[in-house]
Amino acid sequence: MRKEQVEELVNKVKEEVVQWRRYFHQYPELSFHEEKTAQRIADILSTFEGLIISRPLPNSVVADLEGRGEKRVAIRADIDALPIQEENEFDFASKNPGVMHACGHDGHIAVLLGTAKVLSQLRKELKGNVRFIFQPAEEMPPGGAKELVERGVLQGVDFVIGEHLWTPLPVGKVGIVYGPMMASADMFTIKIIGKGGHAALPHYTVDPIAISAEVVTNLQHIVSREIDPLEPIVVTIGRISGGTTDNVIPNVVEMAGTVRLFNPGIREEISSVMERIIKGITTAHRASYEFNFKPGYAPVINNKGVVKVVEEAVKELFGEEAIVRIKPVMGGEDFSAYLERVPGTFFFVGAGNEEKGIVHPHHHPRFNIDEKALEIAVKIFVYTTFKLLSQ
Ligand SMILES: [Zn+2]
Numbered sequence: 385m386r387k388e389q390v391e392e393l394v395n396k397v398k399e400e401v402v403q404w405r406r407y408f409h410q411y412p413e414l415s416f417h418e419e420k421t422a423q424r425i426a427d428i429l430s431t432f433e434g435l436i437i438s439r440p441l442p443n444s445v446v447a448d449l450e451g452r453g454e455k456r457v458a459i460r461a462d463i464d465a466l467p468i469q470e471e472n473e474f475d476f477a478s479k480n481p482g483v484m485h486a487c488g489h490d491g492h493i494a495v496l497l498g499t500a501k502v503l504s505q506l507r508k509e510l511k512g513n514v515r516f517i518f519q520p521a522e523e524m525p526p527g528g529a530k531e532l533v534e535r536g537v538l539q540g541v542d543f544v545i546g547e548h549l550w551t552p553l554p555v556g557k558v559g560i561v562y563g564p565m566m567a568s569a570d571m572f573t574i575k576i577i578g579k580g581g582h583a584a585l586p587h588y589t590v591d592p593i594a595i596s597a598e599v600v601t602n603l604q605h606i607v608s609r610e611i612d613p614l615e616p617i618v619v620t621i622g623r624i625s626g627g628t629t630d631n632v633i634p635n636v637v638e639m640a641g642t643v644r645l646f647n648p649g650i651r652e653e654i655s656s657v658m659e660r661i662i663k664g665i666t667t668a669h670r671a672s673y674e675f676n677f678k679p680g681y682a683p684v685i686n687n688k689g690v691v692k693v694v695e696e697a698v699k700e701l702f703g704e705e706a707i708v709r710i711k712p713v714m715g716g717e718d719f720s721a722y723l724e725r726v727p728g729t730f731f732f733v734g735a736g737n738e739e740k741g742i743v744h745p746h747h748h749p750r751f752n753i754d755e756k757a758l759e760i761a762v763k764i765f766v767y768t769t770f771k772l773l774s775q
């Protein structure tokens with residue numbers, strides 16, 4: 385497959401891709417409620433030739449394109465929006481109050497539709513098969529990826545690729561990472577149970593506030609004193625509450641937080657390390673505790689061989705200067721549910737543009753993308769698919 389051929393075909397669909405993005409932008413749906421979005425995706429896919437469409441969940445769509453060969457590449461788009469009131473004033477702003485495509489998943493849908501349209505036109509030249517996965521609920525754990533994987537969407541899949549339109553990166557740039565790219569995102573709650581009483585008679589109480597302060601401080605010792613300094617890790621307490629007034633020691637303090645890291649070995653042990661510290665401190669001070677650790681998304685760990693194929697595709701399409709070796713990010717992404725089973729890679733497609741005022745971060749009520757990024761992403765998906773299938 386020559387890149388000129390890819391460019392020519394993508395140029396023919398790029399206007400339509402923009403229109404799709406704007407349509408989905410107007411009708412965002414929250415995680416686990418993407419029924420209308422999925423239906424519209426299925427309707428559009430049904431106008432392309434050679435696709436076998438299935439609906440493993442009512443809010444998902446999977447489409448298979450059969451070429452000539454054994455290998456199969458899966459390409460994934462997430463399709464959910466966020467509970468945010470949009471503040472953009474363009475004419476395709478959200479028509480659903482309080483719901484907004486503020487992460488760019490509207491663009492992901494449009495990009496994958498464009499990719500499916502182009503590849504369906506090229507199916508006789510494909511040396512293998514392609515599966516297009518439109519996945520619900522990336523924004524809300526336990527996420528939609530895990531459920532789709534359990535329903536078999538990776539059966540017969542040899543490689544999986546996915547992209548995120550990324551406004552911190554200028555349009556025209558593509559961010560890649562060899563190896564760990566996005567962190568795991570586990571959550572926890574801690575309850576410190578003391579014995580309340582009069583603030584002026586602390587010796588008759590077991591003060592959960594003073595003990596909680598110790599717990600918060602000592603949990604940071606995990607990061608600074610128990611983990612290899614070369615292993616990135618975040619332990620954050622994001623919520624703490626206890627007490628009602630100045631002259632009362634409460635019975636209980638509650639906290640909640642998140643742990644972010646990349647190393648699966650450390651991830652396996654982190655909850656028992658945390659519990660050892662919480663138990664030690666509460667025991668020392670005559671209190672008791674409840675500790676609840678809830679695993680979230682696994683870390684996104686890219687397969688180096690597949691990253692290399694994407695890098696080559698981007699360089700051939702857009703030149704060496706388009707590639708940016710970015711640093712891993714501590715944010716989570718349920719694309720990891722696919723990468724845990726099949727070699728593949730996630731990558732960032734630059735979508736920011738300072739000159740056009742497209743500068744707002746993801747999840748901001750004025751979030752927007754430079755739509756030029758859409759055709760760039762389609763080209764990368766199409767060209768990378770050909771490369772992976774001809775390996
Ligand atoms: Zn997001």
Ligand SMILES: [Zn+2]
Pocket residue numbers: 487488489522548
């Ligand atoms: Zn996102």
